Amino acid sequence: MSAPHILVVDDEPDIRTLLQEILADEGYQVESAENGEAARRARRSRKPDLVLLDIWLPDVDGITLLKEWRGDNGLEMPVIVMSGHGTVETAVEATRLGAYDFLEKPLSLAKLLLTVERALQAEKLARENVGLRRQVQTVFEPVGKSQLMQALREQVERIAQHDSRVLISGEAGSGKKTLARYLHHCSARRDGPFVDVGVAIIARENSAVELFGSEEGEEVHFGRLEQANGGVLFLEDVADMDPETQARLLSAVETQAFRRVGGTEPVKVDVRIIAATHRNLEQEVRDGRFREDLYYHLNVVPLRIPPLxxxxxxxxxxxxxxxxxxxxxxxxxxxxxxxxxxxxxxxxxxxxxxxxxxxxxxxxxxxxxxxxxxxxxxxxxxxxxxxxxxxxxxPGVLDLPLREARELFEKAYFEHHLQASGGNVSQVAKLAGVERTHLYRKLKALGIDPRQVGGGK
Structure with a gap:
């Protein structure tokens, strides 16, 4: 796992140099910016894990940058504000905008390092609770004393010691996500994020933005690949990925870099990819629905989970x-x-x-x-x-009026396939030969909630 990446924004060269040296000695990756525009470029180039931000800059004040970086869910990284002539009002405003803390200059380096450490730890805990790991749960090893499951656990523990890409195959509901989480937990990246992407439930028109993020003017949206930096990106139902996104992913896998939608500069990432599928990907390749080159890049280490x-x-x-x-x-x-x-x-x-x-x-x-x-x-x-x-x-169904029997059958039919697919409405719609929007209306009329019936994979 890569060390946390810290961006130091200060117009005084001596302070930038001092902070860069001190933080590098503590094992952090450090980048510096001398003004607001340089800070914008640095953040666009690579999402920092933490920002040390001087309030007074030659081209723009730090409060303005905080307002720019504050999205609907707050700041996307902890920011520690610094000032040599700060006021209570400035500190309050910075905190209101989401800054983690406010430090006065001249800086106490001991206090600075402690604040940095606490800010990164707080961000990690917040991410685990409500952020990137949206469905965080205690990591369980695959259950079972059978020879098959013992061999599977041993195989996962061996694979976890290496950083290669893994393709998990297995029937719907067999526990592919549990296996992926266990692999991550056993690896050197265990303290990094585990970002889960349900490929099948992302609308095709949004898939590139969801995975790779976007840029529009000064506004930057960080996608799931960038959010997984230092950890694992788990691609669930990877066979459902559209061709354009497959091409983008292939480039990212080959170069460990990508461009956000609307962006012009490459963004480097350090991410392990674990993909999963319940389909035969080799057949998908033969049928022209999945890129052969991407298949071989993802299938470095194949891992099959047996049906129950x-x-x-x-x-x-x-x-x-x-x-x-x-x-x-x-x-x-x-x-x-x-x-x-x-x-x-x-x-x-x-x-x-x-x-x-x-x-x-x-x-x-x-x-x-x-x-x-x-x-x-x-x-x-x-x-x-x-x-x-x-x-x-x-028994008894044939004695019902036609309408009631049909509704009973439809309810049973859709509940069965939703359960088998883990609540994947797109998959059930394709299987049933109906439009997804029509299926949603049908499920609502039958009183079926796909999330409750399907649970999690």
């Missing part, structure tokens, strides 16, 4: 794991599976893989009662799953 039916002996461990997780994190009542129920679930085919098992456990904890989940309750839950898979073959 191939390691069904892990089902009891997974049941216990998710029961404990929902009890601890969602305050659901504790219930245990009887031995007969566990054996029945070991024999189930799990078309939706670990995600389906997770959803089943959650549903049984929410809707059931009593300390034990028995065979009869499990059979009923699997019967509902069978309805989703078999539709009109379920």
């Amino acid at each position: 039916r191939e390691h069904a002996e892990d089902v009891p461990d997974l049941l216990n794991f998710y029961v404990d997780r929902f009890v601890d994190h969602d305050n659901l009542p504790y219930r245990h599976f009887s031995l007969a129920a566990q054996n029945r679930l070991r024999l189930y085919s799990w078309p939706g893989n670990v995600l389906e098992l997770k959803n089943l456990v959650q549903r049984l904890l929410i809707l059931g009662s009593g300390d034990e989940i028995g065979l009869e309750e499990v059979e009923q839950a699997l019967g509902e799953a069978s309805l989703a898979a078999g539709g009109l073959a379920a």
Whole structure:
């Protein structure tokens, strides 16, 4: 992982030199700017992890720069303001605009270094809680004592020691994101960001801006690739990436640099890319839907996660794991599976893989009662799953009026495929042969929330 990048903005050469030397000795990467325009160029060239900003500059004051850099969600990096003749009003205004702290000159270098350290730590914690890691959760290793899962964990731990790109393949719901997070957690980049991009849910017209950011005048939007600097960019459903974005990504992978949409200068990044797909990417290449050169760049280390039916002996461990997780994190009542129920679930085919098992456990904890989940309750839950898979073959459905039977089938059909795809509406729309906007209306009419049905992959 690369060291934090600090931008020092001050018009006094001696102060710039002193701060550059002191911060470099502490292991930081340091860049300096002598005025506001140079600061704008430096920030555009590379997003700093922290800015030391003098209030009084020859061309523009620091407050103006703070206002320029303050987006809808505040500043995109911590800023420590410095001034030799600051006032209370200036300090208050800087803080109101999002500055982390206000330091008076002459600077106490000990206090400066402590403030820098605390600002970077605060930014890291904020990023983990509400920023870049949008769905942060405790990192779990893949669950299971089977030979398959033991071998998979060992393989991931070996791969994590290297910085190569990884392509994770596996059926929908098999736990690709969990595996990617575990790989990141085992690597030297573990303290860096893990930025998750659901490629399939990004509108095609927004995908380049979402990934690579944009520039318009002095306004700079930092994309996910730049946000992942020093850490990992996880590309979920990479097969759904449009051709133009594939070309941009290929260039970024080859050069470790890219241009923002509307930008003219290259931006360098240090990012490990982990991509994931439930499709056969080789077939996508043969069919002309995915670039062959990008495929080979992403597939440096292939990693296959097996479907649950191939390691069904892990089902009891997974049941216990998710029961404990929902009890601890969602305050659901504790219930245990009887031995007969566990054996029945070991024999189930799990078309939706670990995600389906997770959803089943959650549903049984929410809707059931009593300390034990028995065979009869499990059979009923699997019967509902069978309805989703078999539709009109379920008992009693053929006796309903046509309209009710059709609605029941449609509801079961879409819930099944949303669960199997992890809530991927685009994928279900393609499978069903309907427009995505039409599918959204249909789901709303049927009372289906894709997020609740699909959960997370």
